[in-house]
Amino acid sequence: MTPNFIDENNVKWLFGTEATQAMTENLNAQPATEMKELAELFGEAATTAELLMRSATRQGKSISEEHTQRVRNQMEDLSRIAGAMAKTGNGLAEHYATYVQDAAKRWLLTLDVLRQRGDNFVEHEAAGCPPVLIYDYEVVVDGRNLDRPCNYQLLRIVPPQGTEVHDWKRPYIIIDPRAGHGGGIGGFKTDSQVGVALHDGHPVYFVNFTRDPVPGQTLADVTNAEAEFVREVQRRHPDSAKPVVTGNCQGGWATLLLAATNPDLTGPIVLNGAPVQPWSGEVGKYPMRYNGGILGGTWQPMLWSDLGGGQFDGANLVSNFEMLNPGRNFFAKYYDLFANPDGGKDRFLEFERWWGGFFILNEAEIKWIVEQLFVGNKLVKNQAQLEPGQTVDIKHVKAPIIVFTSYGDNITPPQQALNWIVDSFTDVDEIRIRGQRIIYMIHEQVGHLGIFVSSKVAKKEHTEVTSTMKTIEALPPGLYEMKIDSVEGHGQDKSFTVSFAERTIDDLRKIDDGREEEAGFAAVARMSEIQSEIYDIAVRPVVKSMVNPALSETMRKLHPLRLQRSLVSSVNPFFAMLENAAQQMDPRAPVSDSNPFVQAERLWARMVEQQMDFVRDARDALYEMTFLSLWTNPLAVDFGKPQAIGRTLKSETELRALPEVEMALAHMSSGGFVEAVVRMLVLMADSRGNVRRDRLERSATVMTQDEPFKSLTMDERTRIIHEQTLIVTFERDKAIATLPDLLPNKKDREQAVKVVQFIPGKIEEMAPDTLELLQQFHKVLGLKPVTEDVLEDPLKKTKPSTAAE
Structure with a gap:
């Protein structure tokens, strides 16, 4: 405990008895408060440490297991390919010549597909980027x-x-x-x-x-x-x-x-x-959510919008998506095209037409x-x-x-x-x-x-x-x-x-x-709010003074995602020649998968992608741990508490006091056949906890195609279901006890319970709670116990008397 260096007698002599008592209580309480704050500080620090440990453990385990297995598979493939080459003997040169010839054709075809992608991009941009729907x-x-x-x-x-x-x-x-x-x-x-x-x-x-x-x-x-x-x-x-x-x-x-x-x-x-x-x-997992803490908050899009003349280039968002999986986006999808330029062409171009359409948002x-x-x-x-x-x-x-x-x-x-x-x-x-x-x-x-x-x-x-x-x-x-x-x-x-x-x-x-x-x-x-205020006051005027419409448009055109498409298109004379070259090339006869050089190429591609994935996974682990270190430590958590406050959630007492609840409970005994059936169905759904689609479809048929429900509008039906749900939620026992008030007519009572029994189907397929509740309905309504199945819709044959009235 923290020692109290203030002498109580001196305080009493200076300030009097009451003041002394108050000050003594405050001083004695101070160590406890300090200990509480210290405990909270240690608790927050422990939370940060636990998060870092959890992140390191999970990321390390995931990286180790996945990449160890992938490397092991690659070594096995490498050994198998080496063995196949050794067995081929004198035929190895022939396999190599065949592979080189095919690979050269694939290179040409792949470049031509990339040219077509570029042409599609230029054409799509010129047309204003219409939707990529395949439908008219x-x-x-x-x-x-x-x-x-x-x-x-x-x-x-x-x-x-x-x-x-x-x-x-x-x-x-x-x-x-x-x-x-x-x-x-x-x-x-x-x-x-x-x-x-x-x-x-x-x-x-x-x-x-x-x-x-x-x-x-x-x-x-x-x-x-x-x-x-x-x-x-x-x-x-x-x-x-x-x-x-x-x-x-x-x-x-x-x-x-x-x-x-x-x-x-x-x-x-x-x-x-x-x-x-x-x-x-x-x-x-899921490193994308950390972007705001690592790359900066609102000031980033504000800056890019100012550089864009008041508009934000959507290509920047697409770049973020691509960085989530660089192995796939920067290598594997292109290798897949190279491996099969004939069969993969249409799929590649179809997707790239959408992926390469970059849209603009206003700064606001x-x-x-x-x-x-x-x-x-x-x-x-x-x-x-x-x-x-x-x-x-x-x-x-x-x-x-x-x-x-x-x-x-x-x-x-x-x-x-x-x-x-x-x-x-x-x-x-x-x-x-x-x-x-x-x-x-x-x-x-x-x-x-x-x-x-x-x-x-x-x-x-x-x-x-x-x-x-x-x-x-x-x-x-x-x-x-x-x-x-x-x-x-x-x-x-x-x-x-x-x-x-x-x-x-x-x-x-x-x-x-x-x-x-x-x-x-x-x-x-x-922190984002503070940064955006500083940017708005101190930086934005300078940036805006340096930007004009011509510069903004030039920056958009020179964005790497646009540039890689426009340059590899027929606009570029070098790639314009590819079309004729590809058309004049002899038809490609794909090399057999048994060719050891084809197998070696595929192994090389898997190794490159695996290495890129390893770098990505290591980056993501560092990304996450950097975020946790910067922003979940006690000082940062205390700094962020004003923004951590969520919406106020109402207590059960407050929910019961809502006007719609009070109104529903006040009219518990009001209604007729429709309200009674809906209430019993709500009670049954509440007891089952699981609703099969066939039972739900029977319920929907009754509610939408049978009178007196058919005459209800969708809003009326929704209102009744809501009202009866409130009654069942807050007064379940009374909801059952007041069913006779809704069904004073015996004929209607019999009809109502048959409708309700029709929904779950055969008695032997009912859950025990469902059957018990049905028996309770019969008892409270003064009817005989349930003994026979109701397998046909009762409302298809007759109408309840209350509906006729």
Whole structure:
């Protein structure tokens, strides 16, 4: 303990008895306070040490295991190739001559493909970088003509010949990411999101954007335009349900902004690989989230925007993406083309047409994205404002939210896609109270682009989201994980068994390995604000004075990503000659895979890629440990505490006091057949914890195709489900006890319990809790116990008397 050097008697003589007592208490308490602060300091230091140890251990283990195995495989291949060469003997020279001849042809063909890529780039740039959709389309609304103009457009996808779509079916609107590239990735393959929706007969619309933004446009203008797009789609399809809006990556959080600021506008929203909680991740993985702390915060895009004459070049974002995997982006994709220039040509050019389309953002747009989202994390903290006074609250979203994420996504890992739910809601009860349905799926392997392109491993998820959408809205409010349990059939006849498992906020927390490192991001956010202020006052005037439009345009054209394409094109006389040379070359007969020199070439390529991957992995480990050392130490954490404060979460007592809860509980005994059936279905869903798709489809059939439910509008149906969910959540026992008040007529009681029993199916397939609850319904309603199956829809034959009344 810290000794007390103040003599109590002297203090008493100077200040009196009361003052002495007060000062003595303060002095005696001081050591305890100091010890507490010291303990907190040691605790924070221990946390930093633990994070560094965890990072070093995981990174070291991952690097060691992966690269040791890859080197071992290479040594085995090298030994096998050497042995094959030794056995070949005199034929080795012939194999070599054949290989050299083929390799020379492949070099020529590869260079010619790169020339074609350059020509495509020049042509694409000259055309203004139109969307890379493989489907025909027509422009429905041009955002440049709206009251608040922006460079966004609403496109209607023209169905291919032989594909029939129905205007009465729910439309799909797809919003692609505007993160450096152009639009079209959600529909540049037949098995993409567009293709899946068209195949199911749904009208499909696409939100595109032109290369150059309208001067002065902001993200508020963009959100306003997207809302107008949704209204136009609804005007075109008055007999259909509200459209599904699918957002990819950056388009995902843009979709969330749209639904939060226009809560009554959209149908279900789908967020694919959307980084809504950008601070989150897993220690030892996902280095991209550390960019703000290592490369600088908001001042960086401010500087690049000033150099661009008030516009930010999206090619800079693409460069960041390429640096995530330099082995693939700088070597392997080119070697794959060289290894098979004939068969790989079309695929290479198709992807590069999108990857090489670089788009522009206004300075206000990129600053909002960095300041409010990626560095500031203000959207999740309920602090983000599209416009002064217009705070965006995620809790305002009324439509079902479907989140698709993957462990194989190194740009938007599951933690970034899902932790916003943890930070926004107290528990699942609050999700129910708010009337929200949040459904998520986690794939094990598919990468970031595969989520949008709908690669084979992800296609079944997109198919199931589309075909199950109509049944998702029949779910009671809550948090669910959508799982594809089994697959039957092949090809076009393939079908999936889907279930929806109820989940809790704690289930989402288990996906993460802890969030201690996020305190460092708060420190980065505060430092970013200081840096941007200093830049704005001291540096920006100097930079702007040195920049003119000609210089800005020259810098854009000389960007390395543009330069490598424009130089290797027919604009360059040297490469212009390649076209004739490639056409005059004799047809290439691929060398056999058994040729030892072909095998040696492939081994060399694997070794080069492995070495580049090793450098990348070492860089990522250093990157992460540097961030943790700089920003998670006690001083930095203390510095960042003002920015670490999240949104205030309401307690259970506060949630119960919400007006909508009090209103629902006050009308517990009000209603009739519809309210009684919905309440019993909510109770059953609550007891099961897992809902199979066949049962959900039966529930959706009853709720949408049978009277008296059929006459309800979607909003009325949603309101009743929400109201009954509130009653079940807060007063479960009374919810059951008051069922007779809703069903005074015996005939209606019998009809209602038959409808409810029809949903889970056969008695032998029911969970014990479900059967027990059904028996409880019968008992409280004064009916005989359940003994027989109800396998046909009772409402198809008769109508409840309350409906007729």
